[in-house]
Amino acid sequence: MGVATLAALCCSNVAAADGMAETRAALGHRVSTFVRGVTRNPGFSEDEPLVRWMTPICFHVAGLTAEQVKFVLARLSQTSSSAGAPLARTPCQPNFLILATSEPEGVLKASYARNPQLFGSATPAHIRQFLESSRSRPVRVWYNINLGRKSGVHNGHFVPSSNQAESSPFVGNTTFDFFSIVVIIDTNRTEHAGLDQLADYLVMAGLTNVDLDSDLGSAPSILRLFALSGENQPSGLSGWDAAFLKALYQSNQTSRTQRSEIAERVAHDISALN
Numbered sequence: 001m002g003v004a005t006l007a008a009l010c011c012s013n014v015a016a017a018d019g020m021a022e023t024r025a026a027l028g029h030r031v032s033t034f035v036r037g038v039t040r041n042p043g044f045s046e047d048e049p050l051v052r053w054m055t056p057i058c059f060h061v062a063g064l065t066a067e068q069v070k071f072v073l074a075r076l077s078q079t080s081s082s083a084g085a086p087l088a089r090t091p092c093q094p095n096f097l098i099l100a101t102s103e104p105e106g107v108l109k110a111s112y113a114r115n116p117q118l119f120g121s122a123t124p125a126h127i128r129q130f131l132e133s134s135r136s137r138p139v140r141v142w143y144n145i146n147l148g149r150k151s152g153v154h155n156g157h158f159v160p161s162s163n164q165a166e167s168s169p170f171v172g173n174t175t176f177d178f179f180s181i182v183v184i185i186d187t188n189r190t191e192h193a194g195l196d197q198l199a200d201y202l203v204m205a206g207l208t209n210v211d212l213d214s215d216l217g218s219a220p221s222i223l224r225l226f227a228l229s230g231e232n233q234p235s236g237l238s239g240w241d242a243a244f245l246k247a248l249y250q251s252n253q254t255s256r257t258q259r260s261e262i263a264e265r266v267a268h269d270i271s272a273l274n
Contacts, residue, residue, distance in 0.1 A: 024271075027267060027270065027271065028263075028267055030217055030218055030219055031219070031240075031263050031266050031267040031270065032263050033215065033216070033217030033218075033219070034216050034217055034219035034221070034240060034244070034266070035244065035259060035262055035263040035266060036259070036263075037211070037214035037215045037216045037217065038208070038210055038211075038214060038216060038221075038223070038244060039208070039210075039248075039259055039262070040210075040211035040214045041209050041211070042209060042211050043209075044176075044209075047256060048176070049175050049176055049253040049254065049258060050176075050208065050209070050248060050251070050253065050258060050259070050262075051143070051145055051176040051177060051178060051208065051209035052085070052177060052178070052207065052208060052248055052249060052253070053085050053086060053177060053178050053207065054086065054175070054177035055086070055095065055146075055177060055178065055179055056086040056087055056088035056089075056092070057080060057085060057086060057087050057088060057095065057096050058087075058088040058090075058092035058093055058094045058095050058096060059073055059076050059077065059094065059096045059098070060094030060096065060097050060098065061073060061098045061100070062097075062098070062099050062100070063099055063100030063101045063107075063185070063187070064100050068195060071195055071196075071199075072098070072195060072198075072199045072202075075195075075196060075199035075200070075203075076096075076199055076202060076203060079199075079200065079203045079237060079242075079245075080203060080207060082242070082246070083203070083207060083242070083245035083246050083248075083249050084245075084246060084249030084250060085207050085245075085249055095178075095179065095180040095181070096180070096181055096183075096206060097118075097180070097181070097182045097183065098183045098185065098202065099111065099182070099183065099184050099185065100185040100187055101184070101185070101186070101187060102186070102187045102188050104136065104140070104184045104185075104186045105131055105132060107184070108130075108131050108182075108184055109131055111182075112127065112131070118142075118182060119142055119144070119182070120144040120179075120180075130142055136186065137186075137212065137226065138185070138186050138189035138190045138193075138226050139183060139184070139185050139186070139190065139198075139201065139202070139205065139226070140183070140184045140186075141181060141182070141183050141205050141206065142181060142182040142183075143178060143181050143209055144178065144179050144180045144181065144182075145176055145177070145178055145179070145209070146176065146177050146178070146179045147176055175253040175254060176253075178209075181206055183202060183205070183206060185198070189226075190226075192233075193225060193226075193233075196236055197222065197225055197233070197234070197235065197236055198225075200222045200236045200237040200241075201222050201223070201225045201226075203222075203237065203245070204221070204222050204223055204237070204241055204245070205223070207245055207248070207249075208245070208248055210223065219238075219240045220234060220238040220239075220240055221234065221238055221240055221241050222234045222236060222237050222238060222241055223241075239269075239270060239273050240266065240270060243265070243266045243269035243270055244262065244266050246265070246269070247261075247262040247265035247266050247269070248262060250265065251265075
């Protein structure tokens with residue numbers, strides 16, 4: 001093999017390596033934007049642990065046909081289990097309530113009248129804002145979050161008080177988990193979504209304290225279901241979504257670097273898919 005050929009081969013290999021590095025860097029940036037957006041953790045500061053389920057989840061779906069309920073429950077259970085979220089054995093006390101209705105405000109008010117603990121210890125003003133919002137989403141989620149030694153409430157999310165327990169720069173002093181959530185589906189505004197798409201959306205919206213207004217960058221995600229239309233809509237839980245949920249439920253909640261660790265896991269899993 002001549003010198004010129006060797007030089008060309010060397011340059012070709014360097015260029016390929018540079019291209020791979022650039023691709024990895026680009027993927028890393030996309031993943032970082034996605035994870036940063038999906039973990040904005042409304043009601044909490046950036047250094048607080050991410051909220052997830054530690055109490056076993058017991059789903060309850062109302063407002064759909066028996067066949068639809070069976071399908072949704074099976075899909076929710078399967079995807080939640082795959083993510084590593086704990087599931088309760090049946091029979092169980094529902095703590096992940098899903099209400100599908102064409103009259104969301106009326107149904108929520110009636111549910112609250114029957115069960116005043118539906119929204120935890122939130123103030124009447126916050127509850128009223130959630131019930132009567134004129135700019136409500138097709139799917140609204142109320143999170144009741146257990147803070148352990150910390151307390152407070154803000155916009156339907158429990159948030160830390162100013163009382164700090166002992167901690168270090170690398171290890172937190174507590175973990176946060178859901179003790180119940182309430183999902184209201186406005187069927188007037190979700191007609192375009194398939195039942196599988198809707199169930200996958202509920203998984204992403206219900207397994208983490210996600211900010212549905214956050215910037216997800218260019219990442220494919222079921223969270224875009226109601227932001228896009230027609231053929232651009234996601235068909236279901238994406239590989240990015242599944243990788244994030246799995247990383248979230250495998251992460252160390254007491255680690256100050258929880259978000260970066262999640263991003264590394266997501267990037268690794270996505271690279272393996274390509």
